Amino acid sequence: MTAMIEQLRKKLPYWVEASRVHTCDGQVASYIPELAKAPRDALGIFITGQSGETASAGDCGLTFTMQSISKVFTLILALIDNGEDGVFDKVGMEPTGDDFNSMLKLELVEPGKPFNPLINAGAIAVSSLIHGDSPPVQIERILRFFQEISGGASLRFNDSVFRSESATAHRNRSLAYFLKDNEVLGEEIAVEDVLQVYFKHCAIEINAEQLSRMALVLAFDGTDPLTGRELIPRRYVQIAKTFMVMCGMYNASGEFAIRAGIPAKSGVSGGIMAVVPGQFGIGVIGPSLGSKGNSTAGVHLLETMSAELDWSIM
Numbered sequence: 001m002t003a004m005i006e007q008l009r010k011k012l013p014y015w016v017e018a019s020r021v022h023t024c025d026g027q028v029a030s031y032i033p034e035l036a037k038a039p040r041d042a043l044g045i046f047i048t049g050q051s052g053e054t055a056s057a058g059d060c061g062l063t064f065t066m067q068s069i070s071k072v073f074t075l076i077l078a079l080i081d082n083g084e085d086g087v088f089d090k091v092g093m094e095p096t097g098d099d100f101n102s103m104l105k106l107e108l109v110e111p112g113k114p115f116n117p118l119i120n121a122g123a124i125a126v127s128s129l130i131h132g133d134s135p136p137v138q139i140e141r142i143l144r145f146f147q148e149i150s151g152g153a154s155l156r157f158n159d160s161v162f163r164s165e166s167a168t169a170h171r172n173r174s175l176a177y178f179l180k181d182n183e184v185l186g187e188e189i190a191v192e193d194v195l196q197v198y199f200k201h202c203a204i205e206i207n208a209e210q211l212s213r214m215a216l217v218l219a220f221d222g223t224d225p226l227t228g229r230e231l232i233p234r235r236y237v238q239i240a241k242t243f244m245v246m247c248g249m250y251n252a253s254g255e256f257a258i259r260a261g262i263p264a265k266s267g268v269s270g271g272i273m274a275v276v277p278g279q280f281g282i283g284v285i286g287p288s289l290g291s292k293g294n295s296t297a298g299v300h301l302l303e304t305m306s307a308e309l310d311w312s313i314m
């Protein structure tokens with residue numbers, strides 16, 4: 001493992017610069033106005049290994065909001081709170097092949113039940129399952145859980161991004177009302193309350209190092225290898241990693257599975273969390289996104305590294 005980290009430290013700066021050119025192939029997300037302020041040409045990566053050894057390169061000091069990456073951990077918390085049956089009663093287990101905010105299949109198949117917990121409709125349904133009497137309590141629990149997984153980092157919400165999304169989220173609002181109409185959101189649940197929880201966890205601010213620590217816990221089946229503490233039951237990590245492989249990169253997940261072959265989850269802020277099982281947790285940030293909503297340079301970087309280092313789990 002030490003030899004591997006040495007090799008990574010040596011090569012990472014070259015790989016990052018070779019991938020950085022691909023920031024030109026995309027655009028920074030602007031449908032959440034606040035996200036448009038991110039630097040288009042940035043690319044950074046942070047890797048953490050089993051004994052806390054690290055390697056990093058590029059703009060890894062950048063902070064960004066988790067956006068869809070947070071959905072992996074709200075799913076896990078919902079599983080801890082409700083068990084598998086409780087969660088899969090409300091959300092399915094299949095990839096969609098559609099855009100992450102698509103309405104299409106919501107009406108076509110099993111009315112209202114979202115296909116999986118990583119598309120927006122599914123993640124909104126999952127947000128409603130987080131235990132707590134009110135949105136502030138649910139939000140606080142989510143933040144504390146994320147902090148624990150990230151090795152005790154003091155994470156916070158980016159309020160500007162939260163407000164920016166909340167003010168413009170017409171599509172997510174319509175998805176949520178659709179879920180309400182189809183009773184995926186129960187009678188006692190107010191749509192605006194669920195959306196508040198959802199927008200808040202999307203707006204948790206993080207950096208590549210903290211993200212790599214969260215990924216590391218997934219890489220070691222739910223146990224933080226640096227403290228030896230079991231933070232997530234192994235079964236729930238298995239479920240989360242399976243969804244990451246199937247639909248973590250939206251409707252480019254098949255291509256990423258073929259080219260990189262590791263569980264990963266992207267967000268529209270340009271972050272990617274990647275897991276090399278039994279080896280590394282990885283955090284990447286590259287705000288320029290391709291047409292399917294993934295960091296163009298970040299994807300190129302992970303695909304390059306996986307090919308070079310034979311990381312594919314397939």
Ligand SMILES: NC(=O)CC[C@H](N)C(=O)O
Pocket residue numbers: 066067068069100101120165172199202266267268269293
């Ligand atoms: N793909 C994403 O990262 C989407 C998350 C974002 N908050 C949204 O709902 O649109």
